Amino acid sequence: MTFSGGSYPEITRWLWNFLTSHAKRVDPRIQVLLEAGDEREGKSYAARFRIGNQVGAVMEFDYAEVAANRGSLAWCATLAERTKERARIELRGVTSAGAR
Numbered sequence: 001m002t003f004s005g006g007s008y009p010e011i012t013r014w015l016w017n018f019l020t021s022h023a024k025r026v027d028p029r030i031q032v033l034l035e036a037g038d039e040r041e042g043k044s045y046a047a048r049f050r051i052g053n054q055v056g057a058v059m060e061f062d063y064a065e066v067a068a069n070r071g072s073l074a075w076c077a078t079l080a081e082r083t084k085e086r087a088r089i090e091l092r093g094v095t096s097a098g099a100r
Contacts (some may be wrong), residue, residue: 043062056086057090
């Protein structure tokens with residue numbers, strides 16, 4: 001049994017939960033902002049991490065790719081590492097800005 005596929009709103013919830021879960025492992029203050037509005041509906045997502053007032057760079061996701069691969073342990077492991085690395089980068093940016 002696979003866990004792939006799903007409607008756009010279902011994949012939106014799954015992606016937000018997945019990104020949030022892995023980003024908060026780096027720092028619980030990180031919030032995930034996931035753009036899935038009208039222009040992106042059924043096509044893509046844009047995720048950003050926010051720490052305090054700092055908002056990080058965009059991570060782009062293709063809806064079809066996420067829907068097709070969310071059931072793949074290898075794909076999810078890669079996405080988890082990508083998410084944690086981006087969270088660490090954004091956290092360093094906040095730490096550097098606060099040191100100034």
